[in-house]
Amino acid sequence: MERWRYELHALRSVSGLAAACYFLLGLAGAASGDPELPRSLVTVGELSFLPLVPLLAAILFSRELGGGTELLASLPISLEGMLWRKTAVALVLLIAGHSVWMAGYYWRNGALFGRHFGLASDRPVGGELAVYEPLLQLLPAAVFLLAVCLLAVTASQKAYAALAAGLALWMADALSHGALLGPFTLTNGTHETNEDFWLNRCLLTGGAVLLLGAATYWIGRRARWVREDTGD
Amino acid sequence: MGKLLAAFRLECRHLFSSWLLLPLPVLLGLWMASSLSSMSPAQSQDLYLYTMDFQRIQFTLSLAVPFLVGVTSVRRDLDRPSYEWLGGLPVSSGTLLTAKLAAGMVYLSLFPAAMALVYGWFGVRSGLPADVLRGELLWFAVQHETAYLVTLVLALLLAVAIRNRVVYLIAFCGWVFGTFFLSEFVVTRLSWYALKPFLLHQMIQDGMPATEAWSIKAGRGELKRILGFQLAAAALLLAAAGAVLHKRRPSLALPAWRLATGALALIAVLAYWPYGSQLHERQQRLAVKAQEAGLDRGGEEAPDGRFPVDKASLAVRWDNEAGAVRLEAALTVRRDRLPAGKVPFTLNPAFPVDEVLVNGRPAPFHRGGQTVTIAEEALRADGKEATITFRYKAPDYDWMPSPLEEGYAAIATKEALYLPAASGWYPHPGRQPMYEGGDRLFPVRLRYNALTFGDASWEVRTDGFGTEVFATLEEAGGGPDKVFQSGRADGVSLYAGTLIRSGKSGELPIVTTPGNRREAEAFGDKLQQIRAYYDSWLPVREGNGIRQIVYLQAPSGSGTRGSNTVEGRSLFIPQTKSHNLDNFQLLAAQKAYLFGDADQHTFSYSGMPAEDFSVVSEIRYLLLYLYYREGKGMSEQEVLRDVPYFAGALGDSSRGEDRAYGKEMRQLVEKAIRGGKLPEVKKLLAGFYREGLTVRQLPDEGLEYPRIPYERWLEEWDKQMGGR
Known part of the structure; x- marks a missing residue:
């Protein structure tokens, strides 16, 4: 239990405050606007939510990688366990945060409007969504992005690598309207891509598992963490 | 000067010995090469269009590097407690900052160099005229360098001013905000164009920068205004960073730095003026138009x-x-x-x-x-x-x-x-x-x-x-x-x-942008064969067919985007990335060359009132059909299968209840060809052509076209061919 509480401590920092500001800003965006002309959830709930993932990944690692990493290497805890704990904490926070945004949106507009992907067809249909749908549609992309960020952190040993990698991926996808990442596009719901939605979500989930596996392997090699103090 | 050089050399050594930073320019160049070489038929092969896509996406992503270089170079020493001795060194903070900026720019200039090399190579390969290529290379280089400079200075200031680790987060958020967020949401969607000069680079914006014809020649004026402001802002940020550093260590130069910061702030505000006043003027003109649109909503829509x-x-x-x-x-x-x-x-x-x-x-x-x-x-x-x-x-x-x-x-x-x-x-x-x-x-x-x-x-x-x-x-x-x-x-x-006229003398000229040159030349060759075929037996030259093709991407807001239009004696083909001068466009050009319109209507469906009924569309398609049958030697099945639109116009009717006049007429023609009566068919069609087969859009949204009943076609056929 103590270890879980320790992970949450990282949120009480200046960076955590910045992330909280973004979260509140997004909430205000979701819970405002004209109920007559509700904004689509693909912008409010997907596109603008995803940047929270790299922010969270960077913050969760900022204490461990804040000073010398030798200390981290000598901690008598399982590094793999730490990574998975952080992943779990991030996921719980993301799900909770997204639910709060959706609640705000629901409170304002009385229903959830976005794009709906049926099991039978891969063509999205605009309209009203069931309560569980926005989260289910978003989660594979969020987990994939989280896995990319965590791998970037463990491979480069810099907390800010999560920001660079995660935001770059998100921005590349948004700027190219999904064309650059092809079947791995994060915001399939946002853009008119020709990718099959279910294939896309399966690829993202599978990719996330592979990347997390790689990150687990990297973080477990303790010898890598014993090195000179670079200050970051 | 010696101190500055020594500091500069030290900074350079840090940057150029990093295994992470050094390969990045090469990687960006390779990325550009690979995305430019993905140009292939079925999609547009306009070099400029692809380059601008690269500038909008990949170049934007590359702006993370100046943020990283700027922040890490300051945090490496100036912000570090164990480097306190720097404060006692007889080197001024301004010198250290200048050395960091200069070394950073030397490293960052490798990125524009890599991109220029790749663009130059592709430009030469696709036959861009030398002066156009030179102009475009300069255009890109100026924008790249300014963007990297402004970003680097911003990162230096952030790192100097914020000593907490949160500066990484702020810098990377600044990267997203200063490019994607500001461009997509604030400037474009909220229409806050006053903030456009605050974009880290301008090429992220869609619209005119993406049109080769006008981006440089028409966009130069505005870019000058924006770059003037950006350079002034960069100077201001640099002076502010210097002032912060001088405040931190005891320094007699602090008042001077503060004064410089104040003066530069004033200059930056003044430097915004050229852009701001232009925008103000534009917005005033737009307000007049909005008022006009409002009048029309008041019930005066009908032209009078x-x-x-x-x-x-x-x-x-x-x-x-x-x-x-x-x-x-x-x-x-x-x-x-x-x-x-x-x-x-x-x-x-x-x-x-x-x-x-x-x-x-x-x-x-x-x-x-x-x-x-x-x-x-x-x-x-x-x-x-x-x-x-x-x-x-x-x-x-x-x-x-x-x-x-x-x-x-x-x-x-x-x-x-x-x-x-x-x-x-x-x-x-x-x-x-x-x-x-x-x-x-x-x-x-x-x-x-x-x-x-x-x-x-x-x-x-x-x-x-x-x-x-x-x-x-x-x-x-x-x-x-x-x-x-x-x-x-x-x-x-x-x-x-920035336009070229493609086509040798005697060919139909195609006015287009230099990036489309190869495509336009290939299209012109195909069109020339078509013209040679028809000129041998149809009085095309006396007709009202087109004399020129314009193939361009128009700036948006012009109301001309979308479909082909014939205007005067020109066919305007709007360019997009998703298509090129393909067989659809060739057929459109063929039609416009013969009839002088871009019409797609048919007038032979069952719901048509008898006085408006006409098989003019079918006769037009038969004329086009003969080129593929005789001129290109394709078989009946090949034409219907491979050439766009023919299966619909001369095959089975797409609407079940309608009679397939096109099919019946084609079968007549095919029977005549088999009987060796092709010259008679051509004579018959030429007769109709002489009467005029043009379909014209009238001002009141009606269409003007020759009324040719099916019976008349059969009559003429019998007269010319002596029976069916």
Whole structure:
């Protein structure tokens, strides 16, 4: 239990405050606007939510990688366990945060409007969504992005690598309207891509598992963490 | 100087010994090469279009590097407690900061160099003219360097001012905010164009920067204004960073740095002025249009007071002293056809009218938004005809932003002209509502197909422009000051900018951008074969077919995007990334060459009233069909299968209940070909062609076309072929 509480401590920092500001800003965006002309959830709930993932990944690692990493290497805890704990904490926070945004949106507009992907067809249909749908549609992309960020952190040993990698991926996808990442596009719901939605979500989930596996392997090699103090 | 050099060398060693940073420029160059080499048929092969996509996405991503370089270079020593001894070193903070900036820029310049190498290679390969290539390389390089400089300085300031680790988060958020978020949401969607100079680079914006024809020649003025502000802002940020550093260590130079910061802040505000005043002017003009659109919502939508004009002559002249394009439009009308009361004309409200003359005498007029009304008395002189001359001025940019991108309805500078007929750049007879929108849901925009002029004979003279001017009419005089003429046309558009005319002499000229050169040449060759085939047995030259093709990506906001249109003697093919000059366009050009229209209608379906019924569309397709059968030697099945539209026009009817006239007529022709009667078929079709097969769009949304009943076709067939 103590270890879980320790992970949450990282949120009480200046960076955590910045992330909280973004979260509140997004909430205000979701819970405002004209109920007559509700904004689509693909912008409010997907596109603008995803940047929270790299922010969270960077913050969760900022204490461990804040000073010398030798200390981290000598901690008598399982590094793999730490990574998975952080992943779990991030996921719980993301799900909770997204639910709060959706609640705000629901409170304002009385229903959830976005794009709906049926099991039978891969063509999205605009309209009203069931309560569980926005989260289910978003989660594979969020987990994939989280896995990319965590791998970037463990491979480069810099907390800010999560920001660079995660935001770059998100921005590349948004700027190219999904064309650059092809079947791995994060915001399939946002853009008119020709990718099959279910294939896309399966690829993202599978990719996330592979990347997390790689990150687990990297973080477990303790010898890598014993090195000179670079200050970051 | 020695200290600065030593510090610079040290910084360089840090940057150029990093295994992470060093390969990045090469990787970006490779990425660019791979995305430019993905150009292939089925999609456009316009080099510029692909390059701009790269600038918009990958170059934007590369701006993370100056943020990283800037922040880490400061945090490595200046921000580090164990480097406190730096404060006692007899090297000023300004020197250290300058060394970091200079070394950072040396490293970051590798990125533009890599991109320039790749673009140069592809440019040479796709046959860009040397001066165009040079201009574009310079255009990109200036923007790249400024973007990296501004970003690096911003990162230095952030790292100096914020010693907490949160600076990484802030810097990377600044990267996303200063590019994607600001561009996509704030500037474009909220239409806060006042913040456009705060974008880390301008190429992220869609709209005009993406059009090769106008991005440089028309966009240069605005870019100069924005870069001026950005450089001033960069100087301000640098001075602020210096002031912060000097405050941290005891320094006598602090007041000087503070003074410099204050002075530069003032300069930055002043440097915003050129852009700000231009924007203010544009917004005022836009407000007039929104008002016009609002009037139309009030129930005055229907155009009124339209009357025929016999002759229109326009003079378009670059006035060096005024620094603007001056226009003179002389419309000749018959008095008895003028409406009673005041006579209204419609002219784009961004074009201010100086004076109106009737038969050479000044006449009182009233300008209200898009309408210019001339008092009845002025026109009540004797004589059957009246020539009404408008002397007016063009704005440099007629600005029309949309929620998707910044657009222009018209551009008129010395080097660039974009005057499409739809923008209303010359007076149209009568009151014709041009604009719509302008409310909470939609911003003001040009109404589609709103303006009609009616047929008139045209003459357009251009004078004093720095680049070659192209028009949709036929060229009557060459040389620098061109004259365009047309016996009968319903409008004219002018284009000038980074444009080329493709096609050898004798071929149909294709006016397009240099990036499309190879594609246009291949298209021209195919079209030439088609022309040679028809010219051998059809009187095409006397017909009203097109004399020129314009293949361009128009700036948005012009109301011309979307589908092919024939204007005057030109076929305008709008360019997008998703298609190229493919077989669809070849058929469109073939049709426009023979008939002078871009029409797709059929008039032979069962719901058609008997007096409107016509097999003209089928006869047109049979004429096109013969080229593929005889000229290219394809079989009946191949044509129906491989050439677009034929299966629908001459195959089974797509609507179940309709009779497939096209199929029956094709079967007749096929039977005749098998019987060796092809020359007779050609003679029959040529007969119909001589009568005219053009389908014309009328001002009141109707269509004008020859009524050819099926019975008449059979009659003529029997007469020519002697039975079925």
